[in-house]
Amino acid sequence: MTTFRYSTLGGGENAQVPSGAELIEIVRRGPVWDEITITLEDDAQFPRAGLSCHEGHGLVLHCFEDELSWGFFLAESGSLTAPEVDIVLGGQVRERWPRQLFVEPSLAAEALDYFLETGKQKETLHWIRTDAFARETVWKGRAGREAWEERQQS
Secondary structure, X not given: OOOEEEEEOOXXXXXXXXXXXXXXXXXXXXXXXXXXXXXXXXXXXXXXXXXXXXXXXXXXXXXXXXXXXXXXXXXXOOOOOOOOEEEEEOOOEEEEEOHHHOEOHHHHHHHHHHHHHHOOOOOOOEEEEOOOOOOEEEEEHHHHHHHHHHHHHO
């Protein structure tokens, strides 16, 4: 049986993974900047997944099945609209992504439960490769963020 563990940026370290629904509740209760990383118990790098919550927009689930994977985002549908939802990536860049990449908890739980059982993405769901969607950069790096914040205050 495959055993996964999870950790959070906010300090939850190497805990045994509960169900997908419980992981969603953990990330929803955490700080807005926090995210969950899901890895195998034996410290293997793959498969792995990341889960984050974006209040008012939904959850983002990013899965890597193996070392050759480009990474795939769970999506509400296979067709994407223009970028419209802001997302901050590791505090280093702010981008706009299509709204379909921010999914409802029930869809995320279905995908997570399957991933936790198999280490794979559920084929009947919509997955978008990391480099296969339009995105817009709002700011990049500290100088970019500070300039953007200054413009917002004006």
